[in-house]
Amino acid sequence: GAGVSQTPSNKVTEKGKYVELRCDPISGHTALYWYRQSLGQGPEFLIYFQGTGAADDSGLPNDRFFAVRPEGSVSTLKIQRTERGDSAVYLCASSLGLDGTDTQYFGPGTRLTVL
Amino acid sequence: AQSVSQHNHHVILSEAASLELGCNYSYGGTVNLFWYVQYPGQHLQLLLKYFSGDPLVKGIKGFEAEFIKSKFSFNLRKPSVQWSDTAEYFCAVSRGGSQGNLIFGKGTKLSVKP
Numbered sequence: 212g213a214g215v216s217q218t219p220s221n222k223v224t225e226k227g228k229y230v231e232l233r234c235d236p237i238s239g240h241t242a243l244y245w246y247r248q249s250l251g252q253g254p255e256f257l258i259y260f261q262g263t264g265a266a267d268d269s270g271l272p273n274d275r276f277f278a279v280r281p282e283g284s285v286s287t288l289k290i291q292r293t294e295r296g297d298s299a300v301y302l303c304a305s306s307l308g309l310d311g312t313d314t315q316y317f318g319p320g321t322r323l324t325v326l
Numbered sequence: 327a328q329s330v331s332q333h334n335h336h337v338i339l340s341e342a343a344s345l346e347l348g349c350n351y352s353y354g355g356t357v358n359l360f361w362y363v364q365y366p367g368q369h370l371q372l373l374l375k376y377f378s379g380d381p382l383v384k385g386i387k388g389f390e391a392e393f394i395k396s397k398f399s400f401n402l403r404k405p406s407v408q409w410s411d412t413a414e415y416f417c418a419v420s421r422g423g424s425q426g427n428l429i430f431g432k433g434t435k436l437s438v439k440p
Contacts, residue, residue: 214369244427253330253416253430254370267427302370311358311420312377315428317370 213237215318217303223324224293232288232321236305243286244315245278246302254302260286261308293325328353330417332431339407340439347402347434349417356422359400361391362430365413373415376400377422387411409440 216235224230236243241262246254256270260280268278275293280286290297300320306313333348351357361373374385381393391402400417414435418428 246428246430251432253418253432254428256427256429259427270427304370311422311426312375314372314375316372317362319369 215303215305215316217301217318217321219321220319221322221324223326225326226293226295228293230290230293230323232290232301232323234286234288234303234305234318236284236286236303237316239307240305240316241283241308242306242313242315243280244304244306245286245288246304248300248302248320250299257288290323293323295325298323298325328419328421328429330419330429330431332415332417332434334434335432336435336437338437338439341409342406343438345402345404345407345411345436347415347417347436349400349402349431350398351400351417351419351429352398353419353421358420358422359391359393360418360420360428361385361389361400361402362416362418363413364416364433370416373402407436407438409438412436412438 218233243260245257248254258278259267263283275291278288300322302320304315304317306315329352331350358377360375362370363373364370376383376393384390414433416433417431
C-alpha cells in the first residue's frame with residue numbers, strides 16, 4: 212500500500228520480556244518518527260530519524276527503549292525488560308524530510324499490552 | 327518546553343451545529359501548527375496546517391483554523407457539522423524553520439448526534 216504500515220497491530224507480552232515493533236514508512240520519505248499514545252492522551256514524541264541516523268532521541272523515556280533504521284527505510288523500535296507502564300499504542304509517522312512544514316503521515320499503530 | 331492545551335475534552339453537538347475547538351500553545355518562537363483527526367478505528371490524518379502567510383487556513387471536509395499569534399491560539403472551526411465528523415481531534419505544534427517532532431495536545435473527542 213501507499214501508506215505507513217506497522218507490524219504487529221497488537222502485541223501482548225509479559226512483564227520483563229523484550230519486544231520489537233516494526234515501521235515501514237512511505238517510499239521516498241527520509242524522515243521517520245516514533246510516538247507513544249497512552250489512553251486519553253495525545254501522541255508523545257519518542258525519536259526522530261533523518262535517513263539512517265537518529266536526529267533527536269530526546270523523547271525516549273529511558274535506556275530500555277532503542278530504535279534503529281539501518282538502511283534509511285524500515286525502522287524497528289526495541290523495548291527491553293518491558294514494564295506494565297509501557298502499555299500504549301506506539302505510532303510511527305514518516306515525512307519527506309525537507310523542513311518543518313512537511314506533513315507527517317501516521318501509521319495505524321501497534322497496541323502493546325504488558326501483563 | 328513547548329506544550330499544547332486543548333480546552334475541551336469531549337464536545338457533543340447535533341448535526342448542523344457550528345463547531346469551534348480551542349487550541350493554545352506555549353512557545354515564543356516561530357511555529358508550525360497542525361490539526362489532525364482520528365476517526366473511529368482509523369489512524370491519525372491531517373486536517374490542515376499553518377506555517378506562514380494567511381492566518382486563516384482551510385482544510386479538508388470544510389474545516390478551517392485561524393492562527394492568532396497574539397493569543398498563541400489555533401482554533402479549529404466548522405460552520406455546520408455532520409454525523410461523519412464524529413472523531414477525536416488533535417492540535418499539534420512544531421518549531422518553525424526546521425524538521426522536528428510534533429507536540430500534541432490531549433485531544434478533543436467530538437460526538438455529533440444525528
